[in-house]
Amino acid sequence: MRLALASRRSFSLPRTPALAFAAALLASASVAGAADYPTAKVNTTKLAVTDQVVKVGILHSVTGTMAISETGSVEAEKLAIKQINDMGGILGRKIEIIQEDGASDWPTFAEKAKKLLVQDRVATVFGCWTSASRKAVLPVFEKENGLLYYPTFYEGLEQSKNVIYTGQEATQQILAGLDWIAKEKNAKTFYLIGSDYIWPRTSMKIARKHIENVLKGTVVAEEYFPLGHTNFGSVINKMKLKKPDVIYSAVVGGSNVAWYKQLKAAGVTAEKQTLLTISVTEDEVLGIGGENMKGFYSAMKYFQSLDNPNNQKFVKAFKEMWGADSVIGDVTQAAYLGPWLWKEAVEKAGSFDVDKVVAASPGIELKTAPEGYVKIHPNHHLWSKLRVGQWDANGQAKVVYESELIEPNPFPAGYQ
C-alpha cells in the first residue's frame, strides 16, 4: 500500500529514480505515528484510509429549510475533528472531511449517503438531523455497511447496527422532565401541543401514557398543528379556558417563533402559566427572542450554561472557531460528541473497519463530554442525564434540575 502510493506520487514528479526513491522515503517518514497501525491492518474493507489520512463524511443540510437547525451540528463536528487532528489524529492519521449537502430534501440525503459510502468510501459519517432524513439514509447505511453518528434527540423506536445515536431518545428526554414538573409545580393537568409529524406525535404519546399511568394526572387536550402554522390565537384562548397546570410543548421550526410571540402577546407569561417544552434549545431562542421565552422551561440533556470545566472549554473553543455570537444548543453538543466517540471506538478496536468499530462501541465512555459523562449502551444510544433549564431574557437557560444518568430505552414497554 505504501509502496503503491509512493510510485503513484512519482508520476507527478520528474521521473528520475532518485527522486522517486526520495519521495518514498518522505512518505514513509511522514507516517511515523501510524507505523504501529499499518494501513493494511486497520483497513481491510477498502475504506478511504491511507497512511496519512482517514476520510470521513459530514452530511447535513446547509441549504433549504433545515439549514436553520443543522448549521450548528456541522460547526460542532468540524470543531471536534479539528481538535482531534490537533491532538495528532486517529491511529496516527489526520481526519479529512468530505462534506455533502442534504439540502433539506430526504431523497438527496439518501443519494449523498450513497455517494459518501460507495464512491468516497468514507470510514464514518456524521450527519442527518430530522428523523425523515435518517429514515431515508438508513437503508443505504445498512446495505453498504456504513457507520452514521446521528445527533438529534428523536422519537426512539429505532435501533440499527450501523447508527450510533448521540442525542436522547424520547423516554430519556420526556419522563424525568415530567416527573420533575409534576412534583415541583404539583401539576395535575397537562395541555399537550406539538407540530404535526412523527417526533411530536410519538413524544406526546409517551408523555400522555406517563402522565395518565404513572403521574395519575389528566391530559386536558392533545393538539397538533401543521408544520409552518403561524396563528395560535384560538388555541391560546382554549388554554385560557381550560387552565392547565402545565403546557407541554413540542412545536418546531418557524411555528415555534409564532407560538411563543403570540403566547406572550396574549398575556400568557411564566408568572401565570407553567410551560415545559422539549423543542426549544439555545438555537431556537435566538429566533424566538429571550424576552418571549423568559421563565419557561426546557427539558434537554445539555444547555450552553452548564457549569463544568469540560463545557467551559468547549464553549470557549466553539466561540473561538465560529464567532463570539454563536450559541450552542442541545443537538450541537450531541453532534460534537460524534467524532470523539468514534475516535474512542476506533482506538479501542485498533481498526477503521466498520464491523470492528461497531463491536467496540458499546461501553465506550467519554469523560470529556461537555454535558458531563456519557457512555454508549449496547443498544447504540447514550446513557445521559436530563436537565431542566429555565430561560432568561438573554436567551440562556439556568439549570434548575438535573437527573441521574438515564438508561436509553428506544423501545419502551408500556409506552407504545
Next chain:
Amino acid sequence: MAGYTWSEIGSIFAMQGFSGLSLFCVFLLMALGLAIIFGQMGVINMAHGEFLTIGAYTTYLLSRWAELHAPALLDYMFFVAVIVGFLLAFAVGYLVEMGLIRHLYKRPLDTLLATWGLSLIMQQTFRSAFGAREVSPTLPGWLLGSLSLTDSIEIPINGLVVMGLTFVTTAAVFLFMFRSRWGLRVRATVQNRVMSGCVGIDTTRVDRMTFAIGCGTAGIAGAAFTTIASTGPTSGSLYIVDTFLVVVFGGAASLLGTIASAFTIAQAQSILEFFSSGSMAKVMTLLAVVIILMLRPQGLFNLRIRR
C-alpha cells in the same frame, strides 16, 4: 361548555372574536400584494413569500441598527421599517419585473416555474447574507404584551398593530386602484391591453409599477409579521399557500373578493380551531374551500371580463 362561568365564556367569546379578526387581518395583509399581482396581472408569483421576507429582514436590520446606535429611536423604528420594507420590496419587484416577468406575460404557466426558481434563489441569498438561523428583531417595549380590558380579557397589542396596518394598507390600495389615474390605467390595461396601448397608456410602465407595488405591499406585510411570527430565510414561504388560497377563493380579479375571502377563511379556521384541533381545523377549512370552488370555480366574487 359546562363548568365555566358566564363571565369566562363571555371573555373567551370576546378574545376569540378578536383572534378571528386578527387572523383576518393577517390573511388580508399577506394576500393584498398577490391580489394585485396574480389577481390583476395574472402573474403566478411563487416568490411572493420572499418579498415578505425582504420586509421582515428590513425590520430586523433597522431595529438592530437602532439598538446599537440610536436606542432612543427604537420606539419609532417599527414604522420606519414598514416604510423602508415597502420601498425595498418595491425596488426589488421593479427589477424582477424588468429582468424576468415581462418576458413571460404571454406564458403564464412559465411564470410559475420562473418565480418558483426566483423564490429558491432569494431564499438562498437571505441564507448566505443573514445566516441560516432565524433572527429576532428587537421590538420596542410598547409592542410587546397585551392590553388588559378586564381581568380575563386581554387583547394582544401586536395584533392591534397588524390590524391597524392592514386597514391603512387596504385603504391605500383601494384609493390607488379606484381613485387615482394610475389605478385607472392599471384597470384599463388588465381589461384590454391592446386597446389601452392604442389610447396612449404606456402599458409596459403600468405593468412594471403594478408588479412593484404588489411586491411593496408584501414588504409591508413582512415587516408587520415580525411582531407575530418568525424572521428567517424561509419565513415568507410559510404564507404562500394561504396567500394563494385567499386570492383564488376570493375570485382572482376582485380586490373586494380578496377581503371577503380572507374574512371567511380566517373566521372558519379560527372557530374550527377552537372547537376541534389544529390540524383538523386546517383540513376542514381546506375541504370547505375545495367544495365551494367546485361549485363556484370563479371564486366568491367574479368581476372579470373575459379578454
